[in-house]
Amino acid sequence: MSKLKASAIAPSNIAFSKYWGKIDDELTLPLNDSISMTLDTIFTHTTVEFGPQYAKNEVWLSDSKTKATLAKDQKQARVLQQLKRLRRLAGVKDFAKVVSHNNFPTGAGIASSASGFSALTAACLAALNIQVDKKQQSILTRLAGSGSATRSVYGGFVKWHQGKNSESSYAEQLYDQDHWDLANIILVTESAAKKHSSLIGHARSKSSPFMVARLKAVLQHNQDLETALKSKDFQLLGQVIEQEMFSLHAVTMTSQPPILYWNGTTVEILHEVRKLRDQGLESYATLDAGPNVHLITESSNIKKLQKHFSDFVGVKQIFVCKVGKGVKITKQHLF
């Protein structure tokens, strides 16, 4: 029997309209559709090997700041669940060793769960020789518990359909990576792991009195985003991206108990982005469940924005991403 081992590299993505809150926790069914852009330089590389030599599952995680350590707690629990789900599907009983590396700081609002669970699922499917199409892969990825990972299956601009049940909640590509030369400049204001995971935020979202209004608004936001993507209307795209970000954070700040993901630098940057727009340098800000600001801009503005923010007080690191391709299987194994 051939070795049950494979590696995958998966990109992170940045949501233009946000997934926040679930109808079904177990199936990771979201409360709304979401639309994202896949990133080209921020990724997770994961190798999975199943075999009788492993007496139990081992999950090794590392990132750009930390050496590989054995995973524990909630994160490991979700990885173990996914291994079990896919092992069952393949009829394999062996345990696995998982070695996963993020080329960016984990858990700081750079959507490490998106690239992580997308890479894990793709590597498991390849190692176990489970053949599925991309739609099914996005569904299986979603079941790992990180909804945003379902969008990282594809490159370019991606929509995750909310769906009414597991089979109808999947991602699809709206446009590939060559459609529009956009960029995401990530201004890292905090690289330590955040206090409140998105898991906690999703669970608390329904306690916000603003959630009902958000769910109504996001329907229009998604329509406008699709219009903006189709016609490459950058101003419309940017305006909706910011409305979405403020809507998500209005919900987190009014959840019970509230979650304030921003720090002082986050707010300073939000003001600066407005100031720069008034001066003709156009970018729009979005944030996931964390304090790091993602500037969405046209690629022609990258150099000016990067230079401007390189000595901005409180910005610790800058990542520049363009539109990337989706998850892929690699030949290179991490172990």
Ligand code: PMV
């Ligand atoms: O995929 P999760 O469970 O880590 O949640 C992601 C939530 C946001 O990043 C805030 C929004 C999104 O759609 O990516």
